[in-house]
Amino acid sequence: xxxxxxxxxxxxxxxxxxxxxxxxxxxxxxxxxxxxxxxxxxxxxxxxxxxxxxxxxxxxxxxxxxxxxxxxxxxxxxxxxxxxxxxxxxxxxxxxxxxxxxxxxxxxxxxx
Amino acid sequence: xxxxxxxxxxxxxxxxxxxxxxxxxxxxxxxxxxxxxxxxxxxxxxxxxxxxxxxxxxxxxxxxxxxxxxxxxxxxxxxxxxxxxxxxxxxxxxxxxxxxxxxxxxxxxx
Numbered sequence: 205x206x207x208x209x210x211x212x213x214x215x216x217x218x219x220x221x222x223x224x225x226x227x228x229x230x231x232x233x234x235x236x237x238x239x240x241x242x243x244x245x246x247x248x249x250x251x252x253x254x255x256x257x258x259x260x261x262x263x264x265x266x267x268x269x270x271x272x273x274x275x276x277x278x279x280x281x282x283x284x285x286x287x288x289x290x291x292x293x294x295x296x297x298x299x300x301x302x303x304x305x306x307x308x309x310x311x312x313x314x315x316x
Numbered sequence: 317x318x319x320x321x322x323x324x325x326x327x328x329x330x331x332x333x334x335x336x337x338x339x340x341x342x343x344x345x346x347x348x349x350x351x352x353x354x355x356x357x358x359x360x361x362x363x364x365x366x367x368x369x370x371x372x373x374x375x376x377x378x379x380x381x382x383x384x385x386x387x388x389x390x391x392x393x394x395x396x397x398x399x400x401x402x403x404x405x406x407x408x409x410x411x412x413x414x415x416x417x418x419x420x421x422x423x424x425x426x
Binding site for chain 1: 320349357358359360361364374406408414415416417418419420
């Protein structure tokens with residue numbers, strides 16, 4: 205069973221770039237890596253998804269090395285409203301079952 | 317555009333009572349999921365349904381049953397609630413990834 209590993213918490217300041225890394229060994233060939241953001245009392249919300257190299261959208265970038273055993277979520281110029289828990293999700297197939305392995309989440313605190 | 321709707325939003329049960337959590341999605345997604353999230357923890361998959369008419373166990377299925385009523389609806393049933401099932405329950409839907417989540421059902425079992 206694959207396991208994803210993320211830092212438990214991180215602090216940063218407004219205007220800084222924040223990078224959060226997730227390790228995921230045994231990622232399957234066809235699996236994508238997806239990052240979510242969760243605020244208190246809400247369900248997770250999709251941020252970005254990628255398969256390899258680099259993906260960028262209006263809110264974040266995702267860097268995935270060639271071996272795909274890790275990924276790094278990059279949040280440019282964070283603000284106080286980026287304080288949240290961030291999860292990486294990697295889909296994994298085991299035998300005939302499809303297992304979704306969530307990281308434990310990284311609590312990001314942005315300070316003024 | 318409602319997305320994923322969960323009912324109820326809050327519920328308190330006594331040990332041994334039964335209850336069904338309801339979930340409906342309006343995005344025509346094939347796959348639906350039920351998760352639980354304990355305080356300060358990540359999400360753990362209870363059951364999922366890859367398509368209408370199929371269901372499979374996730375990481376923590378014991379004590380739960382599910383029904384994929386049709387393509388839109390996926391319910392989670394607790395037959396005999398236990399205090400260890402106190403948690404926030406999230407339903408999600410997708411066509412592979414990404415998943416779209418509801419706002420959760422906060423369930424307390426006394």
